[in-house]
Amino acid sequence: MFWYVKMELVLVSGYHNGAKALSSLYLSTSIMNTIVAISLFLLPVFCLLARRIRSSKRVPPGSLGFPVIGQSLGLLRAMKANTAEKWLDERVQKYGPISKLSLFGKPTVFIYGQAANKFLFTSDGSVLTSKQPQSLKMILGDRCLLEMNDEDHKRVRDTLVSFLKPDSLKRYVGKMDEEVRIHLETYWKDEQIIKVLPLMKTLTFDIICSLLFGLERGARRDQMLHPTRTSSSLLSIRGENKQELMSENEIIHNVMLIMVAGYATSSILITFMVRLLAKNPNIHAAVLEEQEEIAQNKSPGESLTWEDLGNMKYTWRVAMETMRMFPPIFGGFRQTVKDIEYGGYLIPKGWQIFLVTAKTHMDSSIFQELEKFDPARFENTASLPPYNFVPFGGGARICPGYEFAKVETLVTIHYLVTHITWKLCCTDDFFSRDPTPVPTQGLPIQIIPRKPL
Numbered sequence: 001m002f003w004y005v006k007m008e009l010v011l012v013s014g015y016h017n018g019a020k021a022l023s024s025l026y027l028s029t030s031i032m033n034t035i036v037a038i039s040l041f042l043l044p045v046f047c048l049l050a051r052r053i054r055s056s057k058r059v060p061p062g063s064l065g066f067p068v069i070g071q072s073l074g075l076l077r078a079m080k081a082n083t084a085e086k087w088l089d090e091r092v093q094k095y096g097p098i099s100k101l102s103l104f105g106k107p108t109v110f111i112y113g114q115a116a117n118k119f120l121f122t123s124d125g126s127v128l129t130s131k132q133p134q135s136l137k138m139i140l141g142d143r144c145l146l147e148m149n150d151e152d153h154k155r156v157r158d159t160l161v162s163f164l165k166p167d168s169l170k171r172y173v174g175k176m177d178e179e180v181r182i183h184l185e186t187y188w189k190d191e192q193i194i195k196v197l198p199l200m201k202t203l204t205f206d207i208i209c210s211l212l213f214g215l216e217r218g219a220r221r222d223q224m225l226h227p228t229r230t231s232s233s234l235l236s237i238r239g240e241n242k243q244e245l246m247s248e249n250e251i252i253h254n255v256m257l258i259m260v261a262g263y264a265t266s267s268i269l270i271t272f273m274v275r276l277l278a279k280n281p282n283i284h285a286a287v288l289e290e291q292e293e294i295a296q297n298k299s300p301g302e303s304l305t306w307e308d309l310g311n312m313k314y315t316w317r318v319a320m321e322t323m324r325m326f327p328p329i330f331g332g333f334r335q336t337v338k339d340i341e342y343g344g345y346l347i348p349k350g351w352q353i354f355l356v357t358a359k360t361h362m363d364s365s366i367f368q369e370l371e372k373f374d375p376a377r378f379e380n381t382a383s384l385p386p387y388n389f390v391p392f393g394g395g396a397r398i399c400p401g402y403e404f405a406k407v408e409t410l411v412t413i414h415y416l417v418t419h420i421t422w423k424l425c426c427t428d429d430f431f432s433r434d435p436t437p438v439p440t441q442g443l444p445i446q447i448i449p450r451k452p453l
């Protein structure tokens, strides 16, 4: 702008002062031209620099730490020591609710809270993609749901979810009932001391093998550990016109995902319910009362039905309160597709977002008396403000195994409370995160049979 005004002044003075002024005008014009050329060249550079300076000012506070390592070891150590909440609270105190750090080799922004949950669950693939840390990707494969987005994600998810819908689940109840009984008869007998977590992992693994992959007890189940030899029912999935709905890689990678996502989470939920019921005799008594009422209407050996599960409302509240206090999954990762603004900060394209979804479960402005194990909180779930209680995530990626997990948990707790009692044998009350919560020594308990199965 400046060069243009100056040239106009020179032109006006040249009109009044003759030839001398005219030559001066030519000189000024050529200088002006040079300035214009330089300015045109520098302007974009200047704009770029200005943008960079502005952007870097708006990236959230915090430090990216050492290259590659960043804060990964600090977080992993805190999780092992069961001090992850404290570790995160210290970050919040130091940097505020949104801060940058580096996790698993990537620049990351840590966010939490109801608004953060809503943002993550409602953002589509044009803003955030699902990308897991490299280590998880190597285990599960790059064609599993957690690595897929938009149309691809929808296609594969719709196919998988058909196996997990209530219509399919209604047919599973009898089979689940059988798996649970055989498991309890085999491992939970006499007055012995057993470890709950490894046994629950065996049970939930067996249930998935049998119900989702059609693998009955015996050597064939071991094949699931070698996915390339899998002959699961998922492999035979076809569309209405017999066309293939998923590629072979997609089937293999999602079989792996369902195995891991399905058995590692439900086993934790049931293990922590066993722990909390032992510590809260009144709640154990109320669960027993509900389950005995159902058991009394059954003839010996008759299995539970879908309708019976609908009558286990109190027991499911106990499960929800267990997941509030000890969520099997306490957070997740996404990646930005473009520069985005969140909470007044800029999160650059390609950065990781680390959202600790379950931090709202331990927010005293949402749940009173946080440390109290109180299933009554869930008597009226409609009164809970949205995006605060999110053990199964939310939005397009909400856990498709939610109903499946509910059925296996209710069936297992039914047979546990009606057939045995137990007391904790742990010498401490400790658990670490790996990344799911893991009680000391797998939670040893002394079992006392009540009545035979």
Ligand code: HEM
Pocket (backbone or CB within 6 Å): 145, 146, 157, 164, 257, 258, 261, 262, 263, 265, 266, 269, 327, 328, 329, 332, 333, 390, 391, 392, 393, 394, 396, 397, 398, 399, 400, 401, 402, 404, 405
């Ligand atoms: C108590 C039990 C369970 C809990 C607490 C749980 C929790 C979750 C959460 C929080 C997510 C969302 C992760 C994210 O947004 O990044 C998720 C996803 C998933 N869960 Fe579960 N889950 C459980 C049981 C199961 C079971 C039994 C299955 C299968 C039989 C299963 C299969 C999956 C799959 C396939 C996904 C990925 C969905 C997608 O990306 O679209 N889960 N689960």
